[in-house]
Amino acid sequence: MRKAASASGDEPVRPARVQRIRQKAATSSDREYVQGFERGVSVIKTFGAQRPQLTVTEVAAQTGLTRAVARRYLLTLERLGYVAANGPYYALTPRVLEIGFAYMSSMTVAEIARPFMARVVDILHESCSVGVLDGYDVFYVARTNPQRIMTTNLAIGSRLPAHATAMGHVLLAYLSPPQLEAYLAGAPLGALTDRTITDKAALRRELLTVRRQGWAENDGESEKGVRTVAVPIFDRSGEIVAAINLAGHASRVTMRELRRDHLPVLQQAATEISNSLGVSLPAPAQTLRAKQR
Numbered sequence: 238m239r240k241a242a243s244a245s246g247d248e249p250v251r252p253a254r255v256q257r258i259r260q261k262a263a264t265s266s267d268r269e270y271v272q273g274f275e276r277g278v279s280v281i282k283t284f285g286a287q288r289p290q291l292t293v294t295e296v297a298a299q300t301g302l303t304r305a306v307a308r309r310y311l312l313t314l315e316r317l318g319y320v321a322a323n324g325p326y327y328a329l330t331p332r333v334l335e336i337g338f339a340y341m342s343s344m345t346v347a348e349i350a351r352p353f354m355a356r357v358v359d360i361l362h363e364s365c366s367v368g369v370l371d372g373y374d375v376f377y378v379a380r381t382n383p384q385r386i387m388t389t390n391l392a393i394g395s396r397l398p399a400h401a402t403a404m405g406h407v408l409l410a411y412l413s414p415p416q417l418e419a420y421l422a423g424a425p426l427g428a429l430t431d432r433t434i435t436d437k438a439a440l441r442r443e444l445l446t447v448r449r450q451g452w453a454e455n456d457g458e459s460e461k462g463v464r465t466v467a468v469p470i471f472d473r474s475g476e477i478v479a480a481i482n483l484a485g486h487a488s489r490v491t492m493r494e495l496r497r498d499h500l501p502v503l504q505q506a507a508t509e510i511s512n513s514l515g516v517s518l519p520a521p522a523q524t525l526r527a528k529q530r
Contacts, residue, residue, distance in 0.1 A: 347379040370408040403455035403467035404480040410447040411477040473515030
């Protein structure tokens, strides 16, 4: 009797079967799931170092799609500039790199930001983090803590709701109007503390203020007793790619000190990180002051 295929590799799992398994896993009752997008991604992923050029028939065989459906996806991708046709063959174009640019930029930010974050922490003796917007959350991609026994338990990979954090307010404030509307339409604006902004109109007003002044502050909105200030980081195209913040306990820093002493240090660090990413930004109005404690 023929044995069933196993994870150990008794029988190779054909791409068509993989596709059927994935389609079955995507519950039909889930209205949020866009199967067409999954198919488009699967078409892109068929290309690689071993298969730089493929025909419609080969793409269909690799993805489990019919030849007619595979052809429609390839023609759509060609129209969008992600693939190019050469006779019966299709190949990816460099424009595909745009798809992963945001992720790669965030990883570049994490690498570039670390020495600047270390300097901020050395000067101000408070925790410094860099985060990116991921769905409705701020995703922490870098963090540096001072040499102190008691620090917050946030780490790289942590998530916090964007509407409740200073970094989140910065990242949301620089969204395009359609992107912000999409966020507000679906974001669950729950309260983390009694100071969290949970009203959409109030959040809009706060984001307008943040965009106008170029920074955000948070006094116990995400965690009682924790005060933070955050500023944007821009990539080489001048678009916001991340935010950087400084967090201190209310017992150690007042909001006035946060704005007067901590914000200029953070602004300088953000400017230098952005410049390292290839954008030319002027130095902030308030220059870096090494206020040692």
